[in-house]
Amino acid sequence: MGDIKVVTRFAPSPTGFMHIGGVRTALFAWLWARKNKGTFILRIEDTDKAREVEGSIEHIIKSLRWLGIDWDEGPDIGGLNAPYLQSKRLDSYKKYAQILIDSGHAYPDPYTKEELDTFRKKSEQENKPFLYRDYRPKDFGVWDGTRALRFKTPEIKSYHWNDVVRGDLSAGVEALDDFILIKGDGYPTYNFAHIIDDLEMGVTHIMRADEFISSTPKFLSLYEALGITPPIFVTLPPILADGGNKKLGKRDGAKDILDYAKEGYLPQAMMNFLVLLGWNPGTEKEIFTEGELKEVFDINRIQVSGAQVNLDKLDWMNKEHMKKLLADEIQNNIFSYLPEEFQNEKLVGVVFERISKWSDVKSMIEAGELDCFSKSKTPHYDKTKLVYKNSTPEKITQNLKSVIQALEALNENDFTMENVKNTLMLIAEIEGNRGEVLHPVRYALSGKDKSPDPFIIASILGKNETLSRLQKAI
Numbered sequence: 001m002g003d004i005k006v007v008t009r010f011a012p013s014p015t016g017f018m019h020i021g022g023v024r025t026a027l028f029a030w031l032w033a034r035k036n037k038g039t040f041i042l043r044i045e046d047t048d049k050a051r052e053v054e055g056s057i058e059h060i061i062k063s064l065r066w067l068g069i070d071w072d073e074g075p076d077i078g079g080l081n082a083p084y085l086q087s088k089r090l091d092s093y094k095k096y097a098q099i100l101i102d103s104g105h106a107y108p109d110p111y112t113k114e115e116l117d118t119f120r121k122k123s124e125q126e127n128k129p130f131l132y133r134d135y136r137p138k139d140f141g142v143w144d145g146t147r148a149l150r151f152k153t154p155e156i157k158s159y160h161w162n163d164v165v166r167g168d169l170s171a172g173v174e175a176l177d178d179f180i181l182i183k184g185d186g187y188p189t190y191n192f193a194h195i196i197d198d199l200e201m202g203v204t205h206i207m208r209a210d211e212f213i214s215s216t217p218k219f220l221s222l223y224e225a226l227g228i229t230p231p232i233f234v235t236l237p238p239i240l241a242d243g244g245n246k247k248l249g250k251r252d253g254a255k256d257i258l259d260y261a262k263e264g265y266l267p268q269a270m271m272n273f274l275v276l277l278g279w280n281p282g283t284e285k286e287i288f289t290e291g292e293l294k295e296v297f298d299i300n301r302i303q304v305s306g307a308q309v310n311l312d313k314l315d316w317m318n319k320e321h322m323k324k325l326l327a328d329e330i331q332n333n334i335f336s337y338l339p340e341e342f343q344n345e346k347l348v349g350v351v352f353e354r355i356s357k358w359s360d361v362k363s364m365i366e367a368g369e370l371d372c373f374s375k376s377k378t379p380h381y382d383k384t385k386l387v388y389k390n391s392t393p394e395k396i397t398q399n400l401k402s403v404i405q406a407l408e409a410l411n412e413n414d415f416t417m418e419n420v421k422n423t424l425m426l427i428a429e430i431e432g433n434r435g436e437v438l439h440p441v442r443y444a445l446s447g448k449d450k451s452p453d454p455f456i457i458a459s460i461l462g463k464n465e466t467l468s469r470l471q472k473a474i
């Protein structure tokens, strides 16, 4: 960017929780600022009071913080261009409204709702789209602030503009109209407010969703009337639901980003997942740390086509990031979900191998997958299943007896996973059929078709309980 300092912003409206799409916009804007050693601003666009949901601002801040996104200026920390709530910037909008009025680019809307409805009907009858500018009053009255203030489109013409992602775009004259700058309630519209804020805050790049493309000609006509050079437009691709081209549904991401936090996804994994929704590094690399992303992220590699959410991929990525954690951290997180009786260091590996996010530990417990490790939960099972493949009950009984005999020789303190394993393997070797030895032991200890290996179960249960379950099997 030469010597121009990059300034980006995330400008959510406080209308509820943050979902994947919103957070992805924030992430791209943030990464671009960080990569260029620029400034990232958080601005709250709270001028539509009817749509506002209480607590949203705190929720937005919490969501961004969870992900690890920080800002240089924002409502909670202030900054050079404070305030960062649009509702507190009304003076700015009035100032620019006056400039537009004085230059003949804005006028009070003289019509009542009924009159506008009549115009609308008329256009409909004439079979043409309703454009306010076709009914623009001849004489502009004085604006007293109680009526809506409209923009007088200076020149009805086609616009051509460039978007970093979409390339050259254009729209015909039908895209232009005299839109509202300030509503009757005194609050500005998005169309007006964001342009003034971006100007005053020195924003160089606008990252936003594609729903704003159709309004861009209007924005351009306003930039022109104000004599400002528009920022660079970076339109992000839509996010599509898992497994189809539909809009994002509840399961695949139109849910609160903080729900992912509650489910035990790692923020660094979520960041990694989000960045690949519409951006690619141009290499095969898929796992990125935050530090790497701040180096390699590039708006020139944002794709045009929709980005599909794939929740299996999120789980895979989460696991990859979990593997980077310190052993202690892994143990503490797993323990925080485990009932005390299972908080055994030996179980950490067993559990870790089977989860892709922390809350999976809870699911494992609920599914009874750890029951075999509980001394108090004697397994109940179908005894015919003790018999391995083509073997016979007699052979299995004999093997179990040999196992018991051998394990009995180990004293309590030597009843480690290693020793149990060596003992069982030796018998398996002598018998010449591994399955006929290991299967009945595993099944007798766990009572499950699928379970961790018998060595770890035995070492956790201890000598007494192990022998008692084997005895019972006989």
Ligand code: GLU
Pocket (backbone or CB within 6 Å): 010, 011, 012, 013, 045, 190, 194, 207, 208, 209
């Ligand atoms: N307040 C707008 C929204 O929430 C932001 C659009 C923009 O980034 O300019 O969708």
